[in-house]
Structures are given as structure tokens and as C-alpha cells.
Amino acid sequence: MTKPIAFTGSRLDRADNLRADPEAIAGMMNWRARLLKLDGLMPEIGDAGELVWGTLADAAEDAELVFLGLDDGKPCFAAVPAQGDASPRMANPNLWAIMATLSADDLAIYGGARSITDWHARHRFCSACGSDTSIAKGGWQRNCGSCQTQHFPRTDPVTIMLVEHDAKLLLGRGLGWPERAYSALAGFVEPGESIEEAVAREVLEETGVVAGNVEYIASQPWPFPSQLMMGCYSTAEAPEITLDTTELADARWFTREEVRAAMNGDAGAPINTPPRQAIAHHLLNWWLNKDPQ
Numbered sequence: 058m059t060k061p062i063a064f065t066g067s068r069l070d071r072a073d074n075l076r077a078d079p080e081a082i083a084g085m086m087n088w089r090a091r092l093l094k095l096d097g098l099m100p101e102i103g104d105a106g107e108l109v110w111g112t113l114a115d116a117a118e119d120a121e122l123v124f125l126g127l128d129d130g131k132p133c134f135a136a137v138p139a140q141g142d143a144s145p146r147m148a149n150p151n152l153w154a155i156m157a158t159l160s161a162d163d164l165a166i167y168g169g170a171r172s173i174t175d176w177h178a179r180h181r182f183c184s185a186c187g188s189d190t191s192i193a194k195g196g197w198q199r200n201c202g203s204c205q206t207q208h209f210p211r212t213d214p215v216t217i218m219l220v221e222h223d224a225k226l227l228l229g230r231g232l233g234w235p236e237r238a239y240s241a242l243a244g245f246v247e248p249g250e251s252i253e254e255a256v257a258r259e260v261l262e263e264t265g266v267v268a269g270n271v272e273y274i275a276s277q278p279w280p281f282p283s284q285l286m287m288g289c290y291s292t293a294e295a296p297e298i299t300l301d302t303t304e305l306a307d308a309r310w311f312t313r314e315e316v317r318a319a320m321n322g323d324a325g326a327p328i329n330t331p332p333r334q335a336i337a338h339h340l341l342n343w344w345l346n347k348d349p350q
């Protein structure tokens with residue numbers, strides 16, 4: 058991977074040693090503290106296309122504040138919005154257009170802030186007893202005052218995988234996607250399952266293709282709402298496809314030349330590939346630059 062993967066590489070020091078100290082957190086809520094300005098979960102953008110920071114005075118008096126970390130010693134916070142948003146990223150094209158303008162560093166900060174504040178907005182009640190929960194550990198925990206259950210930010214593991222057979226790559230088009238939009242297959246890791254097992258199961262379920270020899274390539278935090286995309290590569294035993302139409306609209310094998318043309322944006326390419334912010338884009342670049350099998 059020659060370029061940083063989107064949503065990674067934040068410059069903030071998470072300062073976990075300070076999170077568990079309420080006095081330290083309270084002491085940082087002063088004139089030096091910065092507040093990431095959000096409209097709900099949407100980022101406010103400055104004239105130069107950057108994230109906008111304010112002071113804690115910009116937050117509502119009753120706002121729950123999450124400590125994001127330290128930026129060159131300055132405490133950084135974000136306010137929990139009234140509502141969360143568990144919809145997929147394609148449901149908000151305006152947000153996607155905004156994120157395409159952010160620098161890699163700003164995108165990493167925004168992705169982390171979006172994930173954690175969205176989790177708080179959607180977990181105000183205890184899953185054990187239904188009582189109200191309150192923010193704790195600088196925003197990296199919620200506690201139930203009734204049954205004392207502790208709740209922690211959720212991250213869902215997802216495998217996203219390239220499958221190769223006879224120098225061709227298996228790509229799929231999701232339900233409701235544009236006609237020429239294809240990407241790597243992906244699916245959630247289930248309880249009691251390894252990454253390798255999840256790759257094999259998802260590929261088999263969605264396309265009927267038997268995949269093995271799984272290799273880990275790279276990962277990406279994906280804040281829609283809060284997933285960890287684990288990029289993998291595998292090889293298939295045979296090319297025959299049996300499509301699960303409840304999961305995919307289509308799946309096909311593509312040659313290296315076809316994938317390269319799509320990644321180059323050639324008008325004659327048979328497909329459109331994922332945007333550069335998606336780990337699938339990086340995986341396809343990796344495949345194009347690896348030695349052919």
C-alpha cells in the first residue's frame with residue numbers, strides 16, 4: 058500500500074492514560090480546549106475545505122462531550138448529537154462529496170469522531186436493564202446508574218476480499234448499486250469465526266465460489282456507522298458462479314486489463330471501481346501491482 062488508507066493516520070494523541078481520570082478530563086475543559094464543529098454528524102467545512110474547530114463555549118450547556126485526544130498538547134472534544142445515523146455511506150451523497158474534499162489527516166479525525174459520537178447517540182439506554190446511561194472515561198465508555206453495567210464503543214469486524222482464479226478477479230455489484238459499479242465482496246465476521254473462515258463463508262454464500270489460501274492485506278476503520286474493514290486476498294478452486302440474488306445483483310470475473318482500465322478511469326472500461334476513500338480501491342491497486350499468479 059503506497060498511499061495512506063482513508064480514515065487512518067490521525068494526528069491526535071488518544072491519551073488513554075487521561076481518560077480514566079475524571080479530574081484530568083475536567084481540567085482539560087478550559088479555554089485551550091478545541092471543539093470539532095459538527096451539524097449533527099455532518100462536519101462543518103471551512104473556506105479551504107478543512108474541518109472547523111471552535112471552543113467549548115460553542116457546545117450546548119447540556120451537551121455530552123467526548124475527549125478525542127490531544128493535538129500538539131491541546132485537548133480536542135466533540136459533542137454527542139441528538140440522534141445517531143446507522144445508514145450506509147451511500148445513503149448520504151452530500152456527506153460523501155464533502156469527505157472527498159478533506160485532507161487525509163482531517164478525514165481520519167472526522168471518521169473517528171463520527172464513529173464515537175454516533176455510538177453515544179444510539180446507546181443512551183442500557184441494553185441490560187433499559188435504564189439511562191451516562192458518559193464515562195472521557196467518552197470512551199457509558200455506565201448504567203441502575204444495574205452498574207459498563208458499555209463500550211462498538212466496532213464491527215468485516216472482511217472485504219479479493220478472489221482470484223486463472224489471473225482473473227471476482228467482483229460483485231450490490232443490490233441497488235449503479236449498473237456498472239463493482240467492488241470486492243465483503244461481509245461481517247460472525248461470532249466464533251476467524252477471518253479466514255469468514256472470507257471463505259461469505260464468498261461461498263454470495264457467489265457459490267470455494268475460496269481458500271486467505272492472506273491478510275490491510276485494514277480500514279469505516280465510520281458508517283463503526284466497522285473495521287479487514288482486507289484480504291484469496292484464490293478460488295473453480296470459476297463457476299452461483300449467485301445469491303438476495304445479496305448481490307451480479308458477480309463476474311474480470312481480467313487484469315479490465316480492472317486496470319477501470320482504475321484508470323478509461324471510458325471504455327467495463328466497470329466502475331470504488332472511490333479512493335474505500336479500502337477496496339487500495340486492494341485493487343495492490344492486486345494490479347502484485348506478481349501475477
